[in-house]
Amino acid sequence: MGRGNHVMKLRLALVVLAIGLASVSCSTKSKDSAGSNRVSESELARPGPGRSWQDYTAPSRNGYSDRVFFAYDRFDLDEGAEATIRxxxxxxxxxxxxxxxxxxxxxxxxxxxYNLGLGAKRATAIRDMLIALGVNAGRIRTVSYGKERPAVAGDDESAFQQNRRGVARPSTGGA
Known part of the structure; x- marks a missing residue:
């Protein structure tokens, strides 16, 4: 009986060891797994699905907003625009x-x-960056309003600066 008891204890120890190894392997990521499977510190700090677009883009909270601005006659993105698009x-x-x-x-x-074409290039530049950052192209639509929908009325540089923009309008429920 002593030998049978010893075999039973050995089997039990092996089962416990196997369960322990299985639970450890499930809780850690493989170092050679794809980058998309890794969770970085920035992803942990990222806001979850519970936050609204308005909360996330409110300029008074984190410096971001629902719009980016462009230089005169340009459609390239500056650092501020890139941070907002991120x-x-x-x-x-x-x-x-x-x-x-x-x-x-x-x-x-x-x-x-000309302004409809420039607005289209600005919207496309934003779209291209969103795609480069991992957003599916099928979820992004673009439209150009050119000079037809100014944000600010006026004939001075201050008004012009506010009107040279790209605006993001999200919607839920798919594209």
Missing amino acids: AWSEWLRAHRDASILVEGHADERGTRE
Whole structure:
């Protein structure tokens, strides 16, 4: 009986060891697993699905907003615009059922046709960055309003600066 008891204890120890190893392997990530399976510190700090777009893009809270601005006659993104678009991409990745409409706008200088084209290039630049940051292209729509929908009325540089913009309009429930 002593030998049978010893075998039973050995089997029990092996089962406990196997369960322990299985639980440890489930709780740690493999170092050679794909980068998309890793959870970084920035992802842990990222806002979850419970926060609204308005909460996340409120300028008074974190410096981000629902719009980015462009230099005169340009559609390239500066560092401030890139930081804002990164925030949009994080929100979109946390809200997988959401889609976004990116509007491109221009100031009133130039012809209607030229400004519609410039607004389209601005919206496309934003769209391209969102895609590069991991947002599915099917969730992004673009539209150009050119100079047709100014944010600020006026004939001075201050008004022009506010009107040279890209605006993000999210919606939930898919594209």
